[in-house]
Amino acid sequence: MIKLEMKGILKEFPGVRALNDVTFTANKGEVLALLGENGAGKSTLMKILSGVYPYGTYEGDILVDGKVCQFANTRAAEHAGIAIIHQELNLIPGLSIAENVFLGREPKKFGTVDWKRMHRETQALLNRLRLPFRPTDLVMTLSVGQQQMIEIAKAISIQAQILVLDEPTSALTDSEVEKLFDVIRELRAEGVTMIYISHKMDEIETICDSITVLRDGTSVGSAATRDVTRNELIAMMVGRDISQMFPKVVSEPGEVLLAIKDYSVKKSTDGFLLHNVNLDVRAGEVVGLAGLMGAGRTELVMSLFGALGLKAEGIVEVGGRAVNIQTPRDAIQAGLALVTEDRKESGLVLSLSVRENTSLVSLRSLSSRLGILDHKQESVLAQRYIEELRTKTPSAEVNVNNLSGGNQQKVVLAKWLATNPKVLILDEPTRGIDVGAKVEIYQLINQLTAAGHAVIMISSELPEVLGMSDRIFVMSEGRIAGELSRADATQESIMKLATKGA
Amino acid sequence: MKTEAGLQVEPLRGGLNGRQLLNRYSTLIALAVLFIIANFVSEFFVQPQNLTNITLQIAVNGILAVGMTMVILTGGIDLGVGSVVGLTGVILGMTQGYGVVPAILATLVCGVLIGLWNALFIARFNIPPFIATLGMMTIARGFALYLSNGAAVALDENKFYEQLGTGFLPIHISAVVLGVLFLFVAFIGFKSMRQKSFSVDSVIAFVLSLAGIGLFAWMYLSYQGIPYLVLVFAVIALWGIWVLTQTTFGRYLYAIGGNAKAAYLSGVSVKKNLAKVYVSSAVLASIAGIIMTTRVGSADPNGGNSFELDAVAAAVIGGTSLAGGYGTIGGAMIGAFIIGILNNILILANVNPYFQFIFKGLIIIAAVLLDMKNKQQK
Amino acid sequence: MKTEAGLQVEPLRGGLNGRQLLNRYSTLIALAVLFIIANFVSEFFVQPQNLTNITLQIAVNGILAVGMTMVILTGGIDLGVGSVVGLTGVILGMTQGYGVVPAILATLVCGVLIGLWNALFIARFNIPPFIATLGMMTIARGFALYLSNGAAVALDENKFYEQLGTGFLPIHISAVVLGVLFLFVAFIGFKSMRQKSFSVDSVIAFVLSLAGIGLFAWMYLSYQGIPYLVLVFAVIALWGIWVLTQTTFGRYLYAIGGNAKAAYLSGVSVKKNLAKVYVSSAVLASIAGIIMTTRVGSADPNGGNSFELDAVAAAVIGGTSLAGGYGTIGGAMIGAFIIGILNNILILANVNPYFQFIFKGLIIIAAVLLDMKNKQQK
């Protein structure tokens, strides 16, 4: 039975046609995957469905249960039984979990907020999702993944007939993903129609019943999941064949470029954030850093980079020389580069152009000793990296805000490559990036190691860690739980170490 | 506003309650310290008469700070309130001939219109609040001067205005009111304690607020009772606390200030709520205008000059973040008291008037510094 | 600042140049419109003498707006500049006995110290700039009053101060200077055109700036030459443009205002650059203080009162975003001209002084509205 139908959807933004005649249907009680490259128009389509772009700003029809719907705002879509979990977190950090879950729909008693009921219902939701929080906990005390779970709780609480999940797992741990899938299965059993957007093919195969693929704002095909192979899907998405997902080139490791010995960071008087970490990376080598979310991987690299703000003990050697890194500036001078986890929050200056972002770290070397910029050299640099990384942008002068996720990530990479670092640290470098761009980034990593750089790659996607690393360190609770060689590493062996002691 | 500090001191997970505690303390500690210093500075400080005076003197700033806190919570600012105090005072003075109720209504309507004007530009046309209300600051002052022709407008002999401005609620009624207030706050506090499942934080807040009311009771009852003007102020402050803690409107203000986009996507009507908050602020400024006019017995078209800065200072000293999303009316009231006590002791201590400027600037910085330090404490 | 508009109107990809164009135009259009209106309002307006006067009158605000723009670019604000103008004027007056150079040095040192003080609290202790500089506003005023004992300090007869404040560069030298400036701007503009590969945007900017210099040349050369004071202003404005477009420091200001965390992680020393920018702002305020003192011939301890608001208005009218990250000195200069011409025509048109307040408020809102509208044009 057809629950939802979107017909001939056309949406234009000034200067771009984001959607051009998209049509798809979803049945009652089915999980439909929406696939497509970055910028294919998935989120835009879902924003139309959920009333973010109101009726009148797009062309085409939305049919729910065969009836045409014209939503004036998100509230109207909610009334029609449509809930959405947006790609970006949409929580208010200073409010409690309960307040966030019920934002805009607070239960009221005598015109005032009925706190008791709100907390009771939130607690019930939290129990259902098996989340160990209290309704009064502030959202800002939660990790990104935990916040994403709250978003899911919020969407569920609407008790929608149609639930859209736009990349819900990009910040979730495996166990959280499992919890989410359990919930999805329950909802499916209850007859809820779900639209699931993700760049992770494993997940799609696990949870989705059917698939619709978008390319350049057009729907290029639909199929039942069991009827298509992964390669067919990828070809449909990117318009070409990707023969090898992980084009790993194993090169001969050289000298040790980064060595960390007995590295510890105290959280407070009682506990350690990082405890006796020992780790080394050689030239031409990719070292994977695996672990569960909250294992301390980000803390480790941020601390190494002088950006954690907590005192560290231990020895750090870069290129054989002991260094004392207090600020990111020291780290950059020592030859480190860090591509942070969240490109929008800490990677890019969105108000600046591609050129200006590319040159930001190496600006000092692009200027005279008195700090006067050499604009020509700067432009050359930006242009060079646009070409080398094949960044899709109209020009170097475009605001970086206007690029798609994958291309933004390339700008971040360009920024760091321009410093010619000895050791490049990548924290979740492919989060939220489509398959095509992922492969390009993997190829880039290969080029780097071939040129004698050392790479540390943090990733929560085990296939990626397994596919790209020469050696893998597994972290658990701020310690190194073990080291695995490429040959020994399997999903099971990593998970075993990661959950050790947890 | 934007420094790298945010990086280094991300909130500890779970440890927040402890921090909040320290945080709430910090402003109270500042107040307590000032209180103690004031005690040493002058023996007259802790006398009921002087304490009553202080509450009279901060009433106007306190009322403005309630509105300002709400505005700042949304990430905005209202620089126009000082001029609005001046303008509405003049309007009260000029319409007094029509009777008390019409005059007060006219004044409040003027406040509503000003608020709507601000809201039009801020919510509808997305003009930065700083600019929209900066414009209003000049415009309202111009109207005040134009309407009054630059001259103060005296209030005619009128029992109501006189009582409102300078009268006291008779002692025994004051006692009853304070008693009721005590019970009310106890009730609200208890509800909030329960809501927060009796966290240390909430229990301390409960005890402190009851102690505070005790102090007020002592000072009013051993002098002449509660001034009517302070009564108005207290009602407004309680209204503000109620709005921010008990109504959806209040929640939405925090939500808009915390993340306007998220609030919008959650179906919160950002424009409508922004409009409401700027109207509230302007109406509170009109009430402040009425209060001030009845207190001094006449309306000065130049009155209220730079009051907006004191109101912002009160809010920020009280822990409200200028970036929006964080803050409480209770904090702002403590902030207003800090500023009021400071002004009071500088005069009690006969400080060189020029140094008073310097002290005031230093104290504002120090109070916020204390707050910041505590927020960063690990 | 925070409304949902951001959602609905995200910048177009690729279409940016068109938008930027409109954007840059919007303020210029406002200026042009004002210019034309002024022409109708009074026959005196386009006379060289009057135009020269306008440049004299906006010099102080223009200098402050250069510093203010830099500060706002980082997402901050400097509310202290008005008082600093007053204080540094007094310091110049009080140290004049030691000779011109020591006195000016003392004044500049005072500016540096004030800047460092602000930077200490803002960059080191993370106090919101609004509060830190609000404190400075009061503190500096207190010192100005204290040092001068509340009385104006007259400048003694002195050729240097007199020339600086009221003198003109002789016509023929003025002609040479304007010629050199023309060539310089042509050179810079050409470089920037080439850098932007001769986009329409850059060509228009090039033509307009040369036309602007032509206008200035006409007005100065057919009156008495360039006033020294305007020369100082022009040098500072050009310095500001140079810093923001040609130096790493300038670039870092944009980066810090755009995303302080990303800038920090990219090795930008946020604290150091913030310190630099607040020191720059305070030093520019001292220069403004010197300029103003020599212009009126004596230092008023109350001088500069509320100048900070005009400086912010100039910056924002000129397209600088109060949230940081966007803005140009050129825009701020146009903003300063709009305010200056407005004041000028209100007087030329004999507008009732009370209405002048109202007009001024309306124009500030209208100018920013125009800017916003254009930014949102689809």
Next chain:
Amino acid sequence: GCGSKDSTTASTDSNGKKKIRIGVSVATSQEAVYKFMEQAMRDNTEKDGVELEWVSANNDANKQMGDVENLIAKKVDVIILHAVNTGTAKNIVKKAEAAKIPVVAMDRLPDNAKVTAYVTADSFKVGQTQAEYVLKQLNNKGNVVILEGEAGNSVAKQITDGNKDVIAKNPDVKIIADQPHQGWARDKAMATVENLIAKGEHIDAVLANNSGMAMGAVQALKAKGLIDKTVVIGSDADKDASTSIFHNELRADIDKKPYDLGLGAYKIAVATAKGEKWQDTVKDLGTVSSTDNGEGGKVDVLLTPIKLINKDNVKDMEQRWGKLE
């Protein structure tokens, strides 16, 4: 320079048949008294064929400089200058001088500047008169409070100096507080007096720099039931204050006769523009004398009388304010 020649020719041209154009630059128009100065001039412009250019500097010396530049650019014949600050007007006068435009100083005499004439009610004298009245009421002993206007304002300073000049000669009179008030604000003045009362200070008299602050003091004293025991005196005698005197609350006030002051300045300006001797035209407005103004040399002064207003003669104010009730 060559520019100033320009303007002289222009003004002589207009001198022949056209109207006389008088530029008036006042420090502020945000106080009622300045309105009367303006009124005095406006009442006569038609009769004399005079065109007024009125500008107000909002108490900003820098803006006043610009205002006067604009007046010069408009080629007025005479400028009446009500300086923001007596200390900060020298260059303004010089500017006018360079353009060969005579300047009549009104109420405030720019230090060391060469003005054509000076009309004043003499703020220093106002201060002295206030103090003399108060001392008489107190029998030359007691505690007095001075409520000063804006810190650093030259009028505030002169009145206060006048107060102190007289008080200093009476060792039994003690100034227990001398507090400036931002914006001459009455609510701030009220708070000051309240705080002093709470401090337990015995206040015998309050001398306020203007009527507004005096009314603030009255209000505070009234609330504490001390109004009958305290002598409060203000300056400007605005409507508010006159009414209060009528009701026996404010004890006295000083009328600076702003209308006469404005009229005096205006008549001098008209005479100057016509190239006539002004001394005779203003005989009935006050006394003509001269004063030494440092580098400015001798300056001719028209001293308009000031008048102490108290219960006995407050009825006289009704012609200005209408019925007092």
